[in-house]
Structures are given as C-alpha cells and as structure tokens.
Amino acid sequence: xxxxxxxxxxxxxxxxxxxxxxxxxxxxxxxxxxxxxxxxxxxxxxxxxxxxxxxxxxxxxxxxxxxxxxxxxxxxxxxxxxxxxxxxxxxxxxxxxxxxxxxxxxxxxxxxxxxxxxxxxxxxxxxxxxxxxxxxxxxxxxxxxxxxxxxxxxxxxxxxxxxxxxxxxxxxxxxxxxxxxxxxxxxxxxxxxxxxxxxxxxxxxxxxxxxxxxxxxxxxxxxxxxxxxxxxxxxxxxxxxxxxxxxxxxxxxxxxxxxxxxxxxxxxxxxxxxxxxxxxxxxxxxxxxxxxxxxxxxxxxxxxxxxxxxxxxxxxxxxxxxxxxxxxxxxxxxxxxxxxxxxxxxxxxxxxxxxxxxxxxxxxxxxxxxxxxxxxxxxxxxxxxxxxxxxxxxxxxxxxxxxxxxxxxxxxxxxxxxxxxxxxxxxxxxxxxxxxxxxxxxxxxxxxxxxxxxxxxxxxxxxxxxxxxxxxxxxxxxxxxxxxxxxxxxxxxxxxxxxxxxx
Amino acid sequence: xxxxxxxxxxxxxxxxxxxxxxxxxxxxxxxxxxxxxxxxxxxxxxxxxxxxxxxxxxxxxxxxxxxxxxxxxxxxxxxxxxxxxxxxxxxxxxxxxxxxxxxxxxxxxxxxxxxxxxxxxxxxxxxxxxxxxxxxxxxxxxxxxxxxx
Numbered sequence: 001x002x003x004x005x006x007x008x009x010x011x012x013x014x015x016x017x018x019x020x021x022x023x024x025x026x027x028x029x030x031x032x033x034x035x036x037x038x039x040x041x042x043x044x045x046x047x048x049x050x051x052x053x054x055x056x057x058x059x060x061x062x063x064x065x066x067x068x069x070x071x072x073x074x075x076x077x078x079x080x081x082x083x084x085x086x087x088x089x090x091x092x093x094x095x096x097x098x099x100x101x102x103x104x105x106x107x108x109x110x111x112x113x114x115x116x117x118x119x120x121x122x123x124x125x126x127x128x129x130x131x132x133x134x135x136x137x138x139x140x141x142x143x144x145x146x147x148x149x150x151x152x153x154x155x156x157x158x159x160x161x162x163x164x165x166x167x168x169x170x171x172x173x174x175x176x177x178x179x180x181x182x183x184x185x186x187x188x189x190x191x192x193x194x195x196x197x198x199x200x201x202x203x204x205x206x207x208x209x210x211x212x213x214x215x216x217x218x219x220x221x222x223x224x225x226x227x228x229x230x231x232x233x234x235x236x237x238x239x240x241x242x243x244x245x246x247x248x249x250x251x252x253x254x255x256x257x258x259x260x261x262x263x264x265x266x267x268x269x270x271x272x273x274x275x276x277x278x279x280x281x282x283x284x285x286x287x288x289x290x291x292x293x294x295x296x297x298x299x300x301x302x303x304x305x306x307x308x309x310x311x312x313x314x315x316x317x318x319x320x321x322x323x324x325x326x327x328x329x330x331x332x333x334x335x336x337x338x339x340x341x342x343x344x345x346x347x348x349x350x351x352x353x354x355x356x357x358x359x360x361x362x363x364x365x366x367x368x369x370x371x372x373x374x375x376x377x378x379x380x381x382x383x384x385x386x387x388x389x390x391x392x393x394x395x396x397x398x399x400x401x402x403x404x405x406x407x408x409x410x411x412x413x414x415x416x417x418x419x420x421x422x423x424x425x426x427x428x429x430x431x432x433x434x435x436x437x438x439x440x441x442x443x444x445x446x447x448x449x450x451x452x453x454x455x456x457x458x459x460x461x462x463x464x465x466x467x468x469x470x471x472x473x474x475x476x477x478x479x480x481x482x483x484x485x486x487x488x489x490x491x492x493x494x495x496x497x498x499x500x501x502x503x
Numbered sequence: 504x505x506x507x508x509x510x511x512x513x514x515x516x517x518x519x520x521x522x523x524x525x526x527x528x529x530x531x532x533x534x535x536x537x538x539x540x541x542x543x544x545x546x547x548x549x550x551x552x553x554x555x556x557x558x559x560x561x562x563x564x565x566x567x568x569x570x571x572x573x574x575x576x577x578x579x580x581x582x583x584x585x586x587x588x589x590x591x592x593x594x595x596x597x598x599x600x601x602x603x604x605x606x607x608x609x610x611x612x613x614x615x616x617x618x619x620x621x622x623x624x625x626x627x628x629x630x631x632x633x634x635x636x637x638x639x640x641x642x643x644x645x646x647x648x649x650x651x652x
Contacts, residue, residue: 048550105567113534165510167562171555178524178548185541190531192541193524216586224580234611391616392624395612399619399628402589402605403598410643415590419583431513432571449544461536 004357007129013058013359015365017344022059023363027370028064028434033067035072035382036393042439043218045333047339051491052405057341058356062363064337067319068330071366072313073117075370076306077382081110092281095151096294096301109414110379111243112251112299113306114372120259120307124314127263128321128361131351137323138345144225144454145465149475151448154325156479157268159437160486178436179204180445187453199413202368206336208405208414209442213435214329215401218370219394220426221232247299254284258307266312267319268327271387276308314364321357322347329436330388332443339443507563509570521552525533578612585609598637599647605631 010395035042044100045067052060072089093113100109127319159169182193183203193367194200232477243251249383261283264274284304285294294301317334319325326332338345350357375382405418425435459465466472505511534540534596536626592601603625610621636642 070551161639165559167555167559168510168513170561171552172511172550174551174555175517177521178520178552181545181548185531188532188541190541192531192545193527204585216582220578220582220612223582224575391610391613392620395585395609395624396628397610398585399589399602399605399632402586403602403632403642406590406644407592407636407640407642412590412593415586419586419590422586423579423583427574430574431509431516432570433513452544453539456539459536459537459539463536 002200002386006133007362008356009354010129010358010360010362010409012478014062016333019059019359019363019368020061021132022055022063022366023066024299024370026063027070027073027367028374030072030084031066031068031074031077031371031375031378031382032070034071035078035385036074036388039397040167041068041075041460042210042329042333042436043397044214045330046207046214047397047404049210049333049337050404051209051259052337053340053408053452057338057343057353058359060341061356061360062339063333064334064365065360066367069121069310069313069367070371072309073114073375076117076309077110077375077379078114078386081106081301081383082386084187089277089312090306092277092305093302093309096282096298097234097297099282099297104268105297108243108247108299109302110376112247112303114256114376115243116251116258116307117310118368118372120311121314122261122365124266124311125361125365125368127311127315128318128364129358132269132318132322132357132361135318136350137348139323140345140351140445142471143469144451145456145469145472147473148455149466149472149479151444151451153475153479153482154319154327155437155444156482158327158440159499160482164311164432165435166483166486168431172433172435172437173333173441176441176443177445177448179209179438180442181449186446186450189289197413198418199411203446204444205405205408205414206416206419207408207416208334210329210336211401211405212418212423213425213439215397216418216422217425217429217435219397222390223394243442248311251299251303254280254304255307257283257302261313262308262311263315266315275304277313278306280304281346300476309376309486311369317360317364318459320345321326321349321360324349326440326443329439332436335443341355353499362468398486505564506569507566509572510563510566512572514556514558514563517552517556517559519556521554521556522550524552563619577614581612582609593603593644596651597647597649598642599629599633599646600648602632604612 029048030041030044033039033366034041045064048067049064051244052063055063061204075090076093076097077377078084079094080101081097083094093325093479097109100106155173158168159173177335178193180203182200184191184201258276258280261280265276265279268275281301281304284300285291288294288298288300316327316331319327320334324335324336324347343356401418402415405414406412408414428435455465456463466476528545528549531542531545532540533542545555558569585605588608589601589605592604596604606625607621610616610624633646637644637646
C-alpha cells in the first residue's frame with residue numbers, strides 16, 4: 001500500500017464517530033489533568049487506563065494517546081501562566097513563557113505554543129507515517145538474538161539519554177526486569193517471587209505498579225512541601241488570540257527549527273519530548289542576535305521548545321510502534337495497554353493490525369487539531385482549575401487511583417500492590433532513583449527473557465550467538481559504546497550541561 | 504565519615520535486593536544451556552543488581568557532596584494507610600464509607616488542615632464516587648456496609 005492509501009485508511013478509522021469522540025475525550029481529559037498540579041502524564045494515563053479495558057484496542061490507544069498529548073499541552077499552559085511546569089518537557093517553556101505572561105503577553109505565549117505544537121504535530125505525524133513502515137520492515141527480519149540485543153540497546157540508550165545518575169538508572173532498569181518476572185513462568189509453569197500469594201500468580205499488575213510509582217508516590221512527595229500560595233493568574237493583553245506581525249516573524253523560524261530537532265531527538269530511546277525541548281532552547285539562545293533577551297520573555301524561547309516537545313512526543317511513538325520498544329515511561333504505558341488488549345507489540349503490528357496502526361497515527365493529527373481548536377477558547381476554564389489548592393486535590397487523586405486500580409480486575413489485592421509500590425516509589429525517589437527506568441524494565445522483562453531463551457534454544461545453547469550474528473553484535477557494540485562514552489568525564493559533563501537549564 | 508549517605512544507601516538497597524533475588528532463584532531450576540530453566544535469567548539479573556549496587560556505593564563513598572535521606576513519615580504512613588483502609592473496607596463497608604474513610608485518613612497526612620473541610624470532602628467525594636462508579640459505571644461493589652443491608 002502506498003503512503004496515501006495508508007493515510008486514507010488511517011483517517012477512515014480515526015474519523016469514525018466513536019474514535020473521534022474518544023480522541024476528543026482524551027485530549028480534554030489529558031489537558032484538564034495536565035493543568036492540575038502534581039499529576040504528570042504517566043500518573044494520568046495509569047489512572048485512566050481502566051477506562052479503556054472495555055474498548056476495542058484501536059479506540060483505547062487513541063484515547064491514551066489523546067491523554068498524552070493533552071497532558072503535554074496542559075503542562076505547557078501551566079508553565080506559561082503560573083511558572084509551574086506540569087512536567088519536565090515544559091520546564092524550559094516556563095523560563096520565557098512565564099516572563100511573557102508577567103508582561104501581559106500570556107495570550108501571545110499560549111497562541112505561539114498552540115500553533116507551534118500543531119505545526120510540529122503535523123510534521124511529527126508525517127514523519128511517523130513516512131519512517132515507520134521502513135523501520136518495521138527492517139525489524140521484521142530480526143530473530144530472537146537480534147531482539148534481545150535490541151532491547152539491551154534500547155534500555156541502555158533510554159537511561160543514558162535521560163538525566164540523573166546512569167548507574168542508578170541501570171540498576172532501576174534491572175530491578176524493573178526482575179519485577180517483570182514475578183508470577184508464573186510461561187515456559188515451565190514454575191512460580192517465581194510470588195511468596196505463595198495467589199494474587200501474584202499472574203504477575204504484578206502493570207496498572208497497579210505504574211499508579212503506585214507515579215501516582216501515590218508523587219502524592220506523598222508533594223505532601224512534604226507546603227501548599228504554595230499561587231500567583232494570581234491573569235491573561236492580560238487584548239481579548240483576541242492573534243499574533244502581531246513581528247511576533248509571527250520572530251516565532252516561525254524557531255518553530256521550524258524546534259520541530260526538526262524535536263522530531264529527530266524524539267526517535268531516540270530516552271529522548272521523547274524532553275530532550276528536544278532542552279536542545280531547542282539552547283539552540284535558539286545560541287543563534288539569537290541578542291541572547292540576553294532569553295529569560296526575559298523572548299517569544300522564540302516559547303516557540304522553539306514547545307514545537308520541539310510536541311514533535312518529540314509524536315516521533316517517540318516510532319520505536320514503540322515499530323519495534324515494540326518503549327523509549328520513555330509513557331510509551332511503556334502504551335505497550336502495557338497493547339499487551340492488556342492481547343496485541344504483542346513489535347514490527348508485526350503494522351501488518352497484522354493496519355487499521356490500529358494507521359488509525360492511531362491519523363488520530364494523532366486530529367488530536368493536535370482539536371487541541372488548537374479547543375484550548376485557546378477554553379483557557380479560561382484551565383485558569384479556574386489552576387486555582388484548586390493541592391490540599392483539596394490530593395484526596396481526590398487518591399480516591400481515583402484506588403477505585404481505578406480496583407476496577408482493573410475487581411480485586412482489592414491490586415489496591416495493596418499499588419500501596420506497596422507507592423511506598424517503594426517514594427523511598428526510591430528519596431534515594432534519588434527515578435521510577436521511569438524501572439517501568440521500562442518492568443514492561444520488557446518477560447520479553448527479554450523469552451528472547452534470550454529462544455535465541456539459546458535455536459543456537460543449541462551456544463551463547464556466542466549474540467556476538468556472531470552481525471546485527472546483534474552491532475546493536476550490542478552500540479550499547480557498550482554508549483556506556484563507555486558516558487563513563488568518560490567529558491561526555492557526562494556535556495550531558496549534564498544539556499540539562500542545566502532545568503534548575 | 505561518608506558524606507553522600509543517600510547514594511550509599513541506594514547502593515546497599517540494590518545489593519540487598521540482588522542477594523534476595525539470588526537466594527530465591529536458586530530453587531527455580533537452571534535447566535540446560537539450550538533450554539534455560541526459570542532460575543537463570545533472574546540469577547543473571549541478581550548478579551547485575553549486586554554489581555551495580557556495589558558500584559553505586561563505591562562511587563558514593565568517595566563522593567564529597569553531602570546528601571542525607573530524611574523520610575517524611577507522616578505523609579508516607581498516612582497516605583499508605585488511606586489506600587490500605589480503602590482496600591480493607593471496600594468489601595465490608597461498601598464504596599461510600601470506604602471512600603469517605605480514605606479521604607479522612609489521607610487528609611490527616613498533613614498537619615493543620617481544617618476538620619470541617621475534611622468532613623465535607625469525605626461526604627462530597629464519597630457521594631461523587633458512589634454516583635460515578637456505582638450508578639454510572641456499574642462497578643460491582645457493595646455501596647453500603649454489609650450489616651446495614
């Protein structure tokens with residue numbers, strides 16, 4: 001099928017009344033929750049995941065994807081309006097966006113963020129449609145050894161490119177891999193790490209683990225801090241959502257550059273939306289004629305990173321959809337959703353479920369369009385939601401998490417699993433170990449073991465198969481290379497510098 | 504004295520988990536190289552965990568940046584208790600009372616909150632959850648305590 005046929009199929013799926021409705025629901029829910037303080041996209045998706053169980057898989061993914069970029073967008077809105085980045089990828093947006101808001105240019109900042117994101121979303125969607133088939137064609141030739149090595153590379157690249165200590169992140173991945181093995185071993189029927197608890201025989205529930213690590217642990221951490229008095233939120237400016245000619249002229253090149261950077265960096269494991277927005281901010285600052293304007297309300301400082309994070313959010317779907325590899329915690333949630341719906345993530349998804357694959361891609365573009373149409377008029381509502389104090393919010397978050405996790409399989413056992421992972425997540429956060437790598441490992445644990453075993457069975461027990469197959473060897477060498485480079489002080493300094501704007 | 508207590512503890516944590524995983528996986532069976540038993544992959548991982556834990560701790564011992572760990576026990580215990588109360592009460596007390604209790608316990612996680620506000624929130628959230636999940640979404644749980652029905 002040609003490129004256009006694929007897109008036509010996708011749009012025919014995405015434009016069905018049901019899918020359109022869920023796309024709308026997802027973007028609105030995502031934005032609403034993204035605006036609320038202390039709830040990131042991973043917690044949001046895990047909280048709303050049980051809603052998708054009754055849906056067919058395509059609709060479920062459309063809803064989840066809508067929540068993802070809705071949350072992304074909501075995070076930027078709060079970053080601009082009250083200097084509270086809802087999540088890491090909008091941290092840099094807050095730098096100049098909030099300054100613009102203080103100068104009474106909140107509307108301009110929001111418009112630039114919205115239009116930049118839409119442009120980036122369109123390009124990102126086209127990039128997926130263009131590259132995904134080729135990549136998945138390539139991956140279809142992979143055998144078990146290649147897959148195992150690919151997962152090793154994916155996990156290592158994900159932790160190397162994320163921020164924080166690499167050693168700890170790798171340890172968290174391994175911990176996640178172990179936790180992924182809890183339950184009955186498929187090959188032998190042996191029960192592993194279940195301690196005789198029958199609720200664990202089917203393994204730890206993915207939703208309970210994610211909700212505990214990202215929802216409950218987050219609440220505990222937030223309660224340590226005082227409820228900060230929020231700055232008064234005002235939109236200021238004229239009543240219209242139109243950019244002046246000068247603003248437009250300053251912003252559009254930044255949008256184009258940010259889109260390019262974000263799209264490329266988003267494909268990399270671990271990059272996702274975050275890396276792109278940091279890189280774009282640095283680039284804009286470097287090439288600006290007057291870099292001193294940055295930090296004081298430069299419109300390029302909003303346009304570039306916002307486009308980059310949205311482009312990255314789109315293209316980070318590429319490794320997930322074509323290789324079954326999650327490049328960040330949100331994609332791990334998507335893979336979890338696929339598995340819950342009995343779809344084995346990997347290159348075969350595109351051929352086995354073309355309507356799911358292309359429908360999801362088309363719905364991403366529609367979702368981005370909906371965001372632009374909805375959010376500018378609705379910004380007044382979001383401002384109201386921002387005024388909800390955390391002391392009122394967190395009990396409601398806990399209630400939603402508890403009922404949500406119960407409804408996964410109507411069992412209180414999952415409520416306890418979630419509570420346990422809340423404690424674990426909080427303690428690990430205190431030890432400055434990030435939960436995202438753990439979730440990646442958790443999703444990939446069973447798949448890695450399966451491919452390791454299969455590779456060894458095919459080779460007759462010869463472990464050298466991983467090094468004699470050229471593709472597998474190349475992947476492993478790349479992984480080793482990444483680790484070595486990061487161990488060198490110079491490279492790690494460079495990596496830290498890339499994240500320095502965050503603080 | 505070690506300055507970076509936090510990372511040393513993190514390292515020790517991973518070592519401890521690694522050792523526990525190793526001890527547990529010994530009983531799962533090793534199989535043959537061509538047909539790996541269920542114990543092999545966890546054992547490999549346990550070795551990695553121990554090695555990484557030691558590395559983290561060693562780096563931290565030489566680290567000059569001070570970092571301590573202080574847990575905030577009140578939110579930790581009360582938020583966990585709130586979730587526990589919900590799980591424990593759901594089948595016997597019903598949805599409304601479990602949600603209300605959960606809200607009350609969780610509100611105690613932070614000091615100096617208005618009791619009146621807590622009570623109102625318990626009632627409102629209890630009612631909202633009952634309406635949304637019991638009536639609208641048909642969650643198969645009892646709504647009221649077993650002894651009341």
